[in-house]
Amino acid sequence: MTDWGHYLSHMRANAPLIQNITNYVAMNVMANALLASGASPAMLHAEEEAGEFAALASALTINIGTLSTDWVRGMIVAAESANENDTPWVLDPVAAGATAFRRETSSALLALKPSVIRGNASEILAVCGEMTKGKGADSADSVTEAEAGARALAASTGGIVAVTGPQDLITDGTRAYRVDNGHAMMPLVTALGCTLNGVIASFIVGKPHLEATTAAIAYYGLAGQLAAETTSAPGSFATAFIDALYTITPDQLSDAARIQES
Numbered sequence: 001m002t003d004w005g006h007y008l009s010h011m012r013a014n015a016p017l018i019q020n021i022t023n024y025v026a027m028n029v030m031a032n033a034l035l036a037s038g039a040s041p042a043m044l045h046a047e048e049e050a051g052e053f054a055a056l057a058s059a060l061t062i063n064i065g066t067l068s069t070d071w072v073r074g075m076i077v078a079a080e081s082a083n084e085n086d087t088p089w090v091l092d093p094v095a096a097g098a099t100a101f102r103r104e105t106s107s108a109l110l111a112l113k114p115s116v117i118r119g120n121a122s123e124i125l126a127v128c129g130e131m132t133k134g135k136g137a138d139s140a141d142s143v144t145e146a147e148a149g150a151r152a153l154a155a156s157t158g159g160i161v162a163v164t165g166p167q168d169l170i171t172d173g174t175r176a177y178r179v180d181n182g183h184a185m186m187p188l189v190t191a192l193g194c195t196l197n198g199v200i201a202s203f204i205v206g207k208p209h210l211e212a213t214t215a216a217i218a219y220y221g222l223a224g225q226l227a228a229e230t231t232s233a234p235g236s237f238a239t240a241f242i243d244a245l246y247t248i249t250p251d252q253l254s255d256a257a258r259i260q261e262s
């Protein structure tokens with residue numbers, strides 16, 4: 001049986017340096033969540049340094065939430081540098097279906113073969129070229145509706161695709177895990193999806209990407225469940241959530257991970 005808690009202890013023992021090219025909304029909560037989890041965040045995106053830094057980082061995340069042409073150049077050089085250095089990287093195609101600029105940028109980044117693509121169901125459908133009901137950064141499609149696309153996308157990129165929502169689906173195109181951790185308060189706090197990308201990046205360093213992504217999502221969902229035990233509204237939930245990322249132990253994760261392979 002998989003020891004899911006081991007992925008958390010491995011990450012904490014190594015305290016990986018995670019470079020994040022993320023949106024303005026997510027930067028602060030994401031950096032704090034990574035510190036609370038046990039990783040080291042660095043938020044930087046300029047074309048002049050993003051590639052050089054990606055060569056030093058343990059892992060990279062790229063998020064298209066607040067795009068501009070300058071940032072896209074930084075994203076491309078960072079992803080290219082990560083690939084040259086065998087550094088794993090995670091792509092979040094935020095609101096990918098909303099505008100032509102987002103579709104073009106997502107396509108350019110997908111061509112660079114992210115180690116993990118993580119999005120909500122509407123975003124994963126959009127990058128598969130399918131119709132979506134997505135409302136900006138929020139999903140209006142079910143994870144089940146995105147499953148076939150997610151499997152095909154993973155097969156075509158050779159990476160992992162994680163579709164998050166009430167139940168999360170993580171696939172390499174052949175195998176898949178489903179995670180039932182999490183809480184309905186999580187989508188009421190902005191940037192918790194973006195923040196998850198950094199936690200996934202920290203878990204996949206030096207570990208099999210399918211299982212490490214699954215463990216990261218279970219850990220993150222468990223933090224949501226624990227936060228909801230102490231609060232009942234989004235503002236205090238956000239604080240309790242960061243605290244839970246800090247206090248969860250590997251044994252607790254092993255006991256409480258709700259993961260099925262299918």
Ligand SMILES: Nc1ncnc2c1ncn2[C@@H]1O[C@H](COP(=O)(O)OP(=O)(O)O)[C@@H](O)[C@H]1O
Nearest residue numbers: 120164165166182183184186187192193194220
């Ligand atoms: N209704 C829900 N119940 C439980 N967990 C949820 C729910 N919706 C989202 N989550 C969790 O919230 C986190 C962010 O996922 P999601 O909301 O899909 O991302 P995004 O913010 O990018 O749309 C994931 O850990 C996911 O499992």
Ligand SMILES: Cc1ncsc1CCOP(=O)(O)O
Nearest residue numbers: 023025065137191192193194
């Ligand atoms: C609201 C918003 N607008 C542009 S990026 C962003 C944050 C989206 O974060 P998440 O997808 O994690 O909710």
Ligand SMILES: [Mg+2]
Nearest residue numbers: 094137193194
């Ligand atoms: Mg998102």
